[in-house]
Amino acid sequence: MTGADIADATWARVDDGFYVGSLEGAFLGCIDTLPDGRFAAMDAHTQPIRTCADLPEAMRTVLEAAAQGERP
Template sequence: MNDLHQHPAGVLWACVEDGFHVGSRDGEFLGYVDRQPDGHYFAFNARAQHLGEFSALHDATTAVLAASESPAPLSGANEDAIGVS
């Protein structure tokens, strides 16, 4: 199950398990796509935040790539305070 797909901009998608695809660029984890029992795909960013549901694998991987290219705000206020007294 090492079905590898090369995409533009040096992005590599690996099918690590049936229906589970992991994206990386230059060794950096971008996120993943998980096929659901109904055939739709859920896309997640590198922080496992749900990006949406898609009917096509290509659309889901495109969403992960787009999320990796735009800075995302931290989801929790405590993340900003780490290390601050």
């Protein structure tokens, strides 16, 4: 997954404000829109990574965490 970009991943909006990402068939994590408009990025185990200001930032956060094998 090294060198992957958010454009390489597949992102699906599965509900209003809720997105899931995958890359080459592997689940990356998900993103939930918070009531204040920020985005909660979560890993493949739905553990919080961090809160982001916009959706592209949250997508990059999920992808980078997956690439590094990070878990909080």
